[in-house]
Amino acid sequence: MTIKLVEPEAAASQNRRQGERRLNFGDAWTYAPAPESPDHVRLQDRYELFIDGKWQAPSSGKYYTSTNPATEASIAEVGHAGEADVEKAVAAARKAFEGEWGSLRPIERGKYLFRIARVLQERAREFAIVESMDGGKPIKESRDFDLPQASNFFFYCAGWADKLQYAFNGRSVSALGVAGQVIPWNFPLLMAAWKIAPALACGNTVVLKPAETTPLTALLLAKVVEEAELPPGVVNILTGFGDTGAALVKHPGIDKVAFTGSTAVGKQIQKVLAGTGKRMTMELGGKAANIVFADAALDQAVEGIINGIYFNQGHVCCAGSRLLVEESIHDQLLDKLKDRMQSLRLGDPLDKNTDVGAINSKAQLERIKHLVEAGEAEGAERFSIRCDLPEKGYFFPPTLFTRVAQSSRIAQEEIFGPVLSVLTFRTEAEALDKANNTFYGLSAGIWSNKGSRLFDIATKLEAGVIWGNTYNQFDATSPFGGYKESGFGREGGRHGLAAYLNID
Amino acid sequence: MQVTKQEHEGRGRLPLPLPSPAVDRVAVEARAAALAKRSIKKQAKRQGLELSISMMDLTTLEGSDTPGKVQALCRKALLPDASRPSLGPVAAVCVYPQLVGVAKKALGDSGVNVASVATAFPSGLSALDVRLDDTRRAIGDGADEIDMVIDRGAFLRGEFNQVSDEIAAVKQVCGDVHLKVILETGELGSYDNVRHASDLALAAGTDFIKTSTGKIEPAATPPVTLVMLEAIRDFFYRTGRRAGMKPAGGIRTAKQALHYLVLVKETLGDDWLTPDLFRLGASSLLNDVLMQISKLESGAYEAAEYFSKD
Amino acid sequence: MTDRRDPTAERRRPGSVRIGVKKTWKMYIGGAFVRSESGRYLVTRDGSENYCRASRKDVRDAVKAAVGAQSGWRKRTAMNRGQILYRLAEVMEARRSELEASLGRAAAGQNGNAPGGSDAAQEVDAAIDRVVCYAGWADKFQSLLSSSNPVAGPHFGFSVPEPVGVVGILAPERPSLLGLIGAVCPVIVSGNTCVVAASDRDPRTAIAVAECLATSDFPGGVINILTGSRDELAEPLVRHKGVRAVDLWNVDGEQAKALEGFAADNVKRVQRRVFEELDWYDARTEGLGFIEHFVEIKTVWHPMGA
Numbered sequence A: 001m002t003i004k005l006v007e008p009e010a011a012a013s014q015n016r017r018q019g020e021r022r023l024n025f026g027d028a029w030t031y032a033p034a035p036e037s038p039d040h041v042r043l044q045d046r047y048e049l050f051i052d053g054k055w056q057a058p059s060s061g062k063y064y065t066s067t068n069p070a071t072e073a074s075i076a077e078v079g080h081a082g083e084a085d086v087e088k089a090v091a092a093a094r095k096a097f098e099g100e101w102g103s104l105r106p107i108e109r110g111k112y113l114f115r116i117a118r119v120l121q122e123r124a125r126e127f128a129i130v131e132s133m134d135g136g137k138p139i140k141e142s143r144d145f146d147l148p149q150a151s152n153f154f155f156y157c158a159g160w161a162d163k164l165q166y167a168f169n170g171r172s173v174s175a176l177g178v179a180g181q182v183i184p185w186n187f188p189l190l191m192a193a194w195k196i197a198p199a200l201a202c203g204n205t206v207v208l209k210p211a212e213t214t215p216l217t218a219l220l221l222a223k224v225v226e227e228a229e230l231p232p233g234v235v236n237i238l239t240g241f242g243d244t245g246a247a248l249v250k251h252p253g254i255d256k257v258a259f260t261g262s263t264a265v266g267k268q269i270q271k272v273l274a275g276t277g278k279r280m281t282m283e284l285g286g287k288a289a290n291i292v293f294a295d296a297a298l299d300q301a302v303e304g305i306i307n308g309i310y311f312n313q314g315h316v317c318c319a320g321s322r323l324l325v326e327e328s329i330h331d332q333l334l335d336k337l338k339d340r341m342q343s344l345r346l347g348d349p350l351d352k353n354t355d356v357g358a359i360n361s362k363a364q365l366e367r368i369k370h371l372v373e374a375g376e377a378e379g380a381e382r383f384s385i386r387c388d389l390p391e392k393g394y395f396f397p398p399t400l401f402t403r404v405a406q407s408s409r410i411a412q413e414e415i416f417g418p419v420l421s422v423l424t425f426r427t428e429a430e431a432l433d434k435a436n437n438t439f440y441g442l443s444a445g446i447w448s449n450k451g452s453r454l455f456d457i458a459t460k461l462e463a464g465v466i467w468g469n470t471y472n473q474f475d476a477t478s479p480f481g482g483y484k485e486s487g488f489g490r491e492g493g494r495h496g497l498a499a500y501l502n503i504d
Numbered sequence B: 001m002q003v004t005k006q007e008h009e010g011r012g013r014l015p016l017p018l019p020s021p022a023v024d025r026v027a028v029e030a031r032a033a034a035l036a037k038r039s040i041k042k043q044a045k046r047q048g049l050e051l052s053i054s055m056m057d058l059t060t061l062e063g064s065d066t067p068g069k070v071q072a073l074c075r076k077a078l079l080p081d082a083s084r085p086s087l088g089p090v091a092a093v094c095v096y097p098q099l100v101g102v103a104k105k106a107l108g109d110s111g112v113n114v115a116s117v118a119t120a121f122p123s124g125l126s127a128l129d130v131r132l133d134d135t136r137r138a139i140g141d142g143a144d145e146i147d148m149v150i151d152r153g154a155f156l157r158g159e160f161n162q163v164s165d166e167i168a169a170v171k172q173v174c175g176d177v178h179l180k181v182i183l184e185t186g187e188l189g190s191y192d193n194v195r196h197a198s199d200l201a202l203a204a205g206t207d208f209i210k211t212s213t214g215k216i217e218p219a220a221t222p223p224v225t226l227v228m229l230e231a232i233r234d235f236f237y238r239t240g241r242r243a244g245m246k247p248a249g250g251i252r253t254a255k256q257a258l259h260y261l262v263l264v265k266e267t268l269g270d271d272w273l274t275p276d277l278f279r280l281g282a283s284s285l286l287n288d289v290l291m292q293i294s295k296l297e298s299g300a301y302e303a304a305e306y307f308s309k310d
Numbered sequence C: 001m002t003d004r005r006d007p008t009a010e011r012r013r014p015g016s017v018r019i020g021v022k023k024t025w026k027m028y029i030g031g032a033f034v035r036s037e038s039g040r041y042l043v044t045r046d047g048s049e050n051y052c053r054a055s056r057k058d059v060r061d062a063v064k065a066a067v068g069a070q071s072g073w074r075k076r077t078a079m080n081r082g083q084i085l086y087r088l089a090e091v092m093e094a095r096r097s098e099l100e101a102s103l104g105r106a107a108a109g110q111n112g113n114a115p116g117g118s119d120a121a122q123e124v125d126a127a128i129d130r131v132v133c134y135a136g137w138a139d140k141f142q143s144l145l146s147s148s149n150p151v152a153g154p155h156f157g158f159s160v161p162e163p164v165g166v167v168g169i170l171a172p173e174r175p176s177l178l179g180l181i182g183a184v185c186p187v188i189v190s191g192n193t194c195v196v197a198a199s200d201r202d203p204r205t206a207i208a209v210a211e212c213l214a215t216s217d218f219p220g221g222v223i224n225i226l227t228g229s230r231d232e233l234a235e236p237l238v239r240h241k242g243v244r245a246v247d248l249w250n251v252d253g254e255q256a257k258a259l260e261g262f263a264a265d266n267v268k269r270v271q272r273r274v275f276e277e278l279d280w281y282d283a284r285t286e287g288l289g290f291i292e293h294f295v296e297i298k299t300v301w302h303p304m305g306a
Helices: A009-021 A083-098 A106-122 A124-135 A139-160 A188-201 A216-227 A242-249 A263-272 A298-314 A327-342 A362-377 A428-436 A451-460 A493-500 B005-010 B025-035 B042-054 B067-078 B097-107 B128-140 B152-156 B160-174 B191-203 B222-239 B254-267 B285-298 C056-075 C078-094 C096-108 C117-137 C141-145 C176-188 C203-215 C230-239 C253-266 C277-281 C288-292
Strands: A004-006 A049-051 A054-056 A063-067 A074-079 A173-175 A178-182 A205-209 A235-237 A256-260 A279-283 A289-292 A322-326 A381-384 A387-389 A399-402 A419-425 A443-447 A465-468 A501-503 B056-059 B092-095 B113-118 B145-149 B178-182 B208-210 B244-246 B280-282 C027-029 C032-034 C041-043 C050-052 C147-149 C155-163 C166-170 C193-197 C223-226 C245-249 C269-273 C295-303
Touching (some): A049 A083, A083 A205, A083 A242, A106 A124, A106 A139, A106 A216, A124 A216, A139 A188, A178 A242, A188 A205, A188 A256, A188 A493, A205 A242, A242 A263, A263 A279, A263 C253, A298 A419, A298 B025, A322 A327, A322 A428, A327 A399, A327 B222, A362 A381, A362 A419, A451 A465, A451 C295, A493 C147, B025 B254, B042 B056, B042 B254, B056 B285, B067 B092, B067 B097, B092 B097, B113 B178, B128 B145, B145 B160, B152 B160, B152 B191, B160 B178, B191 B208, B191 B222, B222 B244, B222 B254, C027 C056, C050 C203, C056 C155, C056 C193, C096 C117, C117 C277, C141 C288, C166 C176, C166 C230, C176 C203, C176 C277, C193 C230, C230 C245
Parallel strands (some): A178 A256, A205 A235, A256 A279, A322 A419, A443 A465, A465 C295, B113 B145, C193 C223, C245 C269
Antiparallel strands (some): A063 A074, C027 C032, C027 C223, C155 C295
């Protein structure tokens, strides 16, 4: 393997300056490669669209290839659904809603979802491997996060199916009908679970479009739906590109659109649906502040910062991408943070010891590089870890910027990559001002050992999810969603059901 | 009352962080658990196991210890597995003060150190003079390393000056003899206290900090060790000095030993992956490590009766 | 003091005329009664009085006032907001004859529609009762919309409703009093502030309500009332980026499409509903569901230990 050493000159000289009091994460004792074997994963060469309980070829006859971003190798061909396929899928979903699914007793609906949850648990290893192959995320994350969370989400929602009358203080509820759902590539299976499970629990049927770069686990989920013997048409999976998603959201036959993705596309969808009376939930972008006070448990805060921005290569809408540090501890925290970053292991997503995997796609890698260049051009100081990047595949070393101005692009725009912008503050008021100084409002973190301060700031932050002395925690029981331009509606918990019900 | 910075430095000691940083229990435990998931296979495992042997303080601290028992242990320390003479020796043999002479004689100039618990081990509840004398005698009998206990009662009632002064006094008696300060973390009640006690001991001039006597449950745990490693890391950032770490008590399996090595590697880096700066205090760990090495070589799982019990 | 002339004798002289004092019905922005910055005005439907025709810049000023009032209003305790709402009910009860008269005059101005004094009284009754209803909701909806989240890990998590911020309201044309109260109360009870474009048909009653607000304990800027052309105000109100959510009453067709399209520019929350006049008297048109549309759910996590 040829090795490219990635370290910008500025960062290298900074490392030398701090010289002797830096830790040395070298190869005194290296972990041998520990790849999860993909041997027992059997993927088809080609996947059709899953419509009305059957695998159907796209009307256009067009297919595209899903590739492994860590190796650039082709994995499988998947169908490119067009308007005619959307038409068929929506019709199938409508028929199911008005037929078998709609007349099913709620507890039976729930039992189907319990079945799905169980099969996902049983096939977790296989799903985790495919998720890592198709999307580039480290196997330890797909294994320990994506899969358990996805399965738990089905399990949680399953139990609601026959208890909806209790969910809204005795108000009467009814299903909406057919939901059109468009999901992103950062948590492909988990986002499918977040969309499908509550929709079905509430009695709706769905047409789901996975992201173009990560269609495979959604297609495997369709196989699970088959295995669980759901009635045809209840779940339809259409793979494809932006045009597929556009055709789905504007189809007159759907009653609800659920979208997770960028704020720009979310706005387009909201515009397209203007005046139609269709229900919408939007889970859009973010630029979360992660605020660290001098009294915080610093070593745990460092872990939280790392988890906040380098989890899933930073491809997380709620990533803690703006670090706000109390000025008095800035240097101390940054030394710790840089040393900790250096201990991150970047490489093969299938290796069980990999902490940072591949960037999801070439296009995303280009976008990250572009914004990092913008950060450098604007005068921010870059630090990237010294590490060997695999020769093939799309990789970017964990990076942070100091001397970032609030006005700079890397402090304002969502990078959606392993790039942290560090800013400082002097007082609580300044921290809060800076944290809220964004049109996003998805999440935020606060690190302080002082309870009253933590809860005061939690109340004043304009964001839908606040993590106090922790970061990037998720749970099926816990509502998730944004303020401001990070979207509206909640997913998860009792609140998440409201997105899929008429409530009197 | 905690000593003030001025008071402290006025006595010619190293700067003490004021106050010790807070520790979040859930996050520390999560981090320690995450590091337990590192997959250590094949040559990495072999290398890690050999490293753990070289870092072992082979210990016997029973009221029933005799010269015979200690001599046997010393032979095991020098040659852990007769069928694999390349393995070993361990770093040190750890005994009560009365048996230091026996151990010293058995180990000779092999390079394996004699470590002695001292200072009225395990409670530390004797007059300071007695504890210092205990230390002097152990050193006089040939101890290369002293494992002292702190007065946990004094710590818990807030007599931090006293704890600090006593460590400094023992260190003065030790001179060049290596000092390890046992915090007995199982009696300290919180990670915050573990962190504070670690900071006190490091600032008072100890060479090593050590979790436990082995007489109290819980003894060493990965999160407690992580908190202490973080204290060592901050001490290094602050002073440039590298202090050592010794988890002891309850470490019985090769898998645990590897987990501790992972904690060190990913918290403090390569510079600490040496017996000079990391020790594992254990009595029964060695055989499990030997069994795992044997399994790596043969591919077959081992049974305990094939390994000597000393 | 021997001259005991009757001071009112002059006025009682047969054939004497008294000229009434006409009132200009000014708008209510930031707790003050103001004319439109544009200087434009309209005439009430009964032709007797003038009222303001608000401009885009009045929308701007009203939103500014609403933004300014936001942090103070949301920080008040829920109990305090409830008491302020109840105080409004007291003031409205005391001024009910004026509200009734205003409704009657508006009705009289409508071609062929009987003024119906009893209808006006009924509407005032319903409006005051609605205020009382929401006064009681102020410190109760939170517990009904909150949750404690039993997460599968060593964390404590809860979700609570918080105000969205500034809400733009296009009030229903009719019923002009009950519709206005029914739209505004559920928005502000949770700590939002609002800018209302009042009924075109009966701006006078909206300002009569504003006078109740001004003499109650409401801080200035919490409720801002603009009069003029609802259609004209709709666009600047919905496009204003300081407005986080809009409540569009009886908007439909092309206008709905256009306004919701504007709302997408900053991902505004949109509530658009069409009610018949009589729907507003139904108890189902008050309550939790109305409050719920204008709150955000905030989820907070903290480590707790296993």
